[in-house]
Amino acid sequence: MEVKLVGYSVEDSKYIVQLVESKAMKRVSRLSIVFKHENLEQFKKRIRVAKALQQVAMEELRFEKYVDGLPNERVPSSKTYH
Numbered sequence: 271m272e273v274k275l276v277g278y279s280v281e282d283s284k285y286i287v288q289l290v291e292s293k294a295m296k297r298v299s300r301l302s303i304v305f306k307h308e309n310l311e312q313f314k315k316r317i318r319v320a321k322a323l324q325q326v327a328m329e330e331l332r333f334e335k336y337v338d339g340l341p342n343e344r345v346p347s348s349k350t351y352h
Contacts, residue, residue: 275303 273287276295284297301320304313 273303 272290273296274290275285276288277286278284279286279297282297284299285303286295286297287303288295301317304310
């Protein structure tokens with residue numbers, strides 16, 4: 271879908287675009303925009319990397335939440351790993 275870049279909102283870090291066909295305005299993240307001068311394969315790779323890093327972060331948060339829920343006596347001290 272073709273859009274026209276109208277501006278950028280510092281408040282929510284979103285680009286403001288206007289849909290060419292319907293003239294509707296929309297706020298989108300940088301990962302939602304492919305500029306005409308960009309290499310499409312590099313853009314797709316950047317999306318894949320961002321999603322993979324997001325998955326790693328989610329797994330780390332899940333693990334931290336799990337560990338935070340354990341009683342202190344079940345969590346080994348850092349001295350165990352020296």
